[in-house]
Amino acid sequence: MSGIKEKTVAYIGHPEWSSENCPIRDVLNHVSGKWSSLLLTALDDGPMRFAELRRFVPDISQRMLTKTLRDLQRDGYITRTVFPTQPPRVEYALTEEGRSFLIPLQGLIDWAGENHWKIRAARASFDTES
Amino acid sequence: MSGIKEKTVAYIGHPEWSSENCPIRDVLNHVSGKWSSLLLTALDDGPMRFAELRRFVPDISQRMLTKTLRDLQRDGYITRTVFPTQPPRVEYALTEEGRSFLIPLQGLIDWAGENHWKIRAARASFDTES
DNA sequence: CGGGATCCTCTGTGATACTG
DNA sequence: CAGTATCACAGAGGATCCCG
Numbered sequence: 001m002s003g004i005k006e007k008t009v010a011y012i013g014h015p016e017w018s019s020e021n022c023p024i025r026d027v028l029n030h031v032s033g034k035w036s037s038l039l040l041t042a043l044d045d046g047p048m049r050f051a052e053l054r055r056f057v058p059d060i061s062q063r064m065l066t067k068t069l070r071d072l073q074r075d076g077y078i079t080r081t082v083f084p085t086q087p088p089r090v091e092y093a094l095t096e097e098g099r100s101f102l103i104p105l106q107g108l109i110d111w112a113g114e115n116h117w118k119i120r121a122a123r124a125s126f127d128t129e130s
Numbered sequence: 131m132s133g134i135k136e137k138t139v140a141y142i143g144h145p146e147w148s149s150e151n152c153p154i155r156d157v158l159n160h161v162s163g164k165w166s167s168l169l170l171t172a173l174d175d176g177p178m179r180f181a182e183l184r185r186f187v188p189d190i191s192q193r194m195l196t197k198t199l200r201d202l203q204r205d206g207y208i209t210r211t212v213f214p215t216q217p218p219r220v221e222y223a224l225t226e227e228g229r230s231f232l233i234p235l236q237g238l239i240d241w242a243g244e245n246h247w248k249i250r251a252a253r254a255s256f257d258t259e260s
Numbered sequence: 261c262g263g264g265a266t267c268c269t270c271t272g273t274g275a276t277a278c279t280g
Numbered sequence: 281c282a283g284t285a286t287c288a289c290a291g292a293g294g295a296t297c298c299c300g
Contacts, residue, residue: 004236007243008171023246024239025164031238032162034155034293038142044135050262057142061294066263076252087261088300097248104237106134108161109154111234113137116153118227122206164273180282191274196283217281218280 030075035060035068037105040077040098047081047093077101160205165190165198167235170207170228177211177223207231 011022030036035057042048042056054065069092072078077098083089094102141147141154160166165187172178172186184195199222202208207228213219224232 004171004232004239005174007236007239008168011243023249024167024242026246026249027238027242028161028167031158037154037158038138041134041138062263063265063295064293067293074253074256075249076256082262088263090262097245097252100245101241102134104234104241106137107234107237108157109134109137111231112154112157113141115227115230116156119153119156119205122227123204126204126206192283193275193285194273197273212282218283220282 030072030077031105031108033068033071035064036072037109039065039068039072039092040094040102040105041109043078043092043094043098044102047091049092050090053092072098160201160207161235161238163198163201165194166202167239169195169198169202169222170224170232170235171239173208173222173224173228174232177221179222180220183222202228 008024011024038057039053042053048056050065050069053069054060054062057065060068069078069080073080073092076095079093079095081091081093083091138154141152147153168187169183172183178186180195180199183199184190184192187195190198199208199210203210203222206225209223209225211221211223213221
């Protein structure tokens with residue numbers, strides 16, 4: 001009995017929190033985004049530039065990289081620093097908030113690494129039975 | 131230094147894991163779903179019936195409830211048991227896998243509960259500055 | 261280098277009505 | 281009660297071209 005339900009109920013019950021306003025959903029929607037968690041983990045070792053991030057996540061489009069970074073900045077997970085050189089230099093770095101978020105996120109990533117084979121197996125079994 | 135980047139790189143680097151096959155993305159896509167994590171936490175106290183879950187999450191549509199439950203079952207997070215009574219009775223329950231998933235999930239939910247005000251504040255500040 | 265602007269596709273989600 | 285079927289839509293994400 002972990003008590004997870006009670007904590008969740010406290011939010012769901014409140015009509016005020018329903019859907020949009022629910023803080024849980026609010027946070028989860030960022031983990032959810034196809035690239036958010038990836039970019040946050042990329043910045044764990046220190047600031048990175050736009051092109052560096054693009055190389056780190058080879059299959060992201062420029063559009064999505066820009067958009068995801070702006071969203072993360074908007075929510076205070078990262079900072080964006082422009083150095084007025086020629087050519088321009090822009091660095092992205094984790095905030096304290098972003099860094100603290102990596103802790104619970106890592107728990108999830110570890111779980112995924114250890115259990116994804118079970119998921120695949122379950123899925124395969126489910127699909128053949130149907 | 132949490133080492134989260136190295137663990138992630140191990141997956142991203144591998145061409146084999148890119149996007150679809152990446153186990154991290156695979157798991158995160160389920161936490162992401164608008165209702166998945168909510169339903170999993172709901173089942174933490176024990177099995178529940180379809181209508182019970184619907185009452186627990188008032189703003190979910192029948193369609194999404196059905197679909198999300200089937201997806202969770204497919205991936206082995208929950209079981210679906212049909213009692214051939216009249217009227218029919220169907221119970222959903224966590225598997226061991228589903229139960230173990232709640233542990234890292236709770237870490238994220240706790241973080242959300244503690245930090246969502248910072249996110250809101252950062253967002254508001256970002257929007258007014260622009 | 262670090263994006264912005266535009267157009268397009270596809271998936272997730274919702275509303276509604278119907279069924280064993 | 282516990283769903284299925286159909287239609288509709290918004291937004292996520294991608295492709296491409298352009299710019300200071």
